[in-house]
């Protein structure tokens with residue numbers, strides 16, 4: 124097969140894979156100071172960051188008293204104390220400056236009457252260490268991510284970053300002595316293989332929500348960068364903590380932002396009861412997402428879903444219509460467009476939807492990927508954003524804390540890369556660096572072996588259903604063992620799968636097949652971590668171990684893919700100020 128017979132070689136100081144908020148924020152730090160390549164399988168403004176709706180948190184205190192230390196506390200408590208507190212401090216402190224930096228780049232935030240950045244409520248954000256809700260989320264209507272990605276991309280264009288748009292990451296390269304030294308990509312328009320040799324490599328490829336059948340994530344959310352790095356022996360951390368957002372549109376999973384509840388929306392069961400108040404008397408509908416998703420799950424299990432079905436209503440009918448139009452225009456339009464429901468007069472059917480990966484590639488607070496429980500950095504390898512686990516979200520991320528994670532830790536990673544570039548050399552590429560990438564393509568293009576040609580779409584939909592049924596809001600040993608066996612079988616089937624389209628030009632059949640391989644790896648690590656963790660914490664709720672077990676599990680999980688199978692280790696949690704307590708809201 125002549126696929127990839129021509130390989131294009133490039134040399135840059137740094138290569139950043141991912142042009143969402145995290146990748147762009149890092150790249151902007153290097154612009155004009157180093158030669159940097161930014162690789163993205165999507166045209167950059169189409170990155171998932173553009174879909175973010177509700178806001179970005181920072182304790183600006185513009186509309187009521189707030190402090191970064193309260194933000195830090197909420198982040199730690201929201202994450203069920205699995206958060207590394209040194210990282211949470213950096214997040215909360217630097218959020219303030221990062222939001223002003225975005226403002227100065229031109230981001231059109233909503234404003235207070237006196238012209239400052241307006242702020243609204245979001246789940247789990249409180250004043251004075253939990254006394255009541257606080258307005259901390261800075262926002263641009265319900266299109267905050269769209270405004271962030273446009274603003275950052277414009278900065279990237281202004282600074283003449285070298286964009287490799289619509290290049291699909293195929294492999295992460297390491298020199299013989301273990302230094303990250305580049306990546307291999309496939310140009311989607313031509314099928315041409317590119318090797319990008321670099322002194323520093325950053326993975327900012329976002330999350331992997333497409334593992335589940337009901338998800339808020341776009342089709343590109345397939346965990347490619349995480350999976351490809353994991354295949355190279357780098358561990359993934361805390362993968363069992365995957366967040367289900369409480370309010371996805373029924374059956375579709377499309378997100379109805381928490382901003383809707385921040386502006387006063389209320390969840391109701393079939394009796395019209397505002398049930399969150401029963402479970403979380405202080406924060407009610409603004410308790411953190413892991414809890415609200417579980418409340419909904421419990422209401423449904425108890426037969427109190429609407430019409431006995433597996434959804435509840437998000438009620439906005441009591442809100443002033445002009446507030447809905449001004450502050451929630453997009454999300455209410457989703458309800459009209461996709462469910463034919465008018466939120467001003469009717470309850471919107473919602474159910475939990477797979478939303479956000481708390482786990483990912485483990486990093487320190489400078490974005491360096493680490494390889495073990497002692498936090499030893501992998502030389503030359505960086506990660507930030509949803510692909511990374513720094514860990515500021517612990518067992519459960521608070522709403523609006525992802526966007527701030529991107530800009531704070533994307534910026535820190537970019538700055539650290541710049542610093543290390545002063546003394547860094549190009550580590551030698553491995554012999555035939557494109558070998559693995561070409562082998563993966565060749566295998567998928569081969570004719571199916573008789574009787575064993577599996578369809579990519581079938582494997583994907585089975586995986587999504589298995590994960591939805593057995594590894595979502597609630598898990599148990601029985602369901603996880605079932606999922607483990609099913610994923611193993613699907614991985615085996617994948618080795619026989621092939622694609623119909625053999626062409627080189629925009630072969631999305633092929634890219635989807637490559638993505639499926641990555642999704643299966645992410646699913647495998649998620650199940651492995653979930654089986655090992657015999658406790659309930661944050662988004663990981665085990666019906667057979669219903670309480671938190673700090674004695675044995677106040678620790679991050681590290682999963683390694685080795686030639687002998689998966690291995691699990693534990694890494695200690697960094698606790699600086701806030702001792703673990705029972706989480707009540």
Ligand SMILES: Cc1cc2nc3c(=O)[nH]c(=O)nc-3n(C[C@H](O)[C@H](O)[C@H](O)COP(=O)(O)OP(=O)(O)OC[C@H]3O[C@@H](n4cnc5c(N)ncnc54)[C@H](O)[C@@H]3O)c2cc1C
Nearest residue numbers: 142143145164171172176177178292329508509523525526
């Ligand atoms: C509907 C929705 C609403 C949200 N609302 C909020 C909110 O209000 N506040 C908040 O804090 N968070 C929110 N989030 C979460 C937040 O938007 C994401 O966690 C965050 O934007 C992820 O950013 P990122 O830079 O890590 O990755 P992304 O923005 O997902 O970017 C990933 C990049 O990697 C590239 N990439 C991926 N795979 C490959 C590959 N194989 N080859 C080359 N390039 C590749 C993509 O092209 C893309 O450029 C929301 C999420 C969703 C789904």
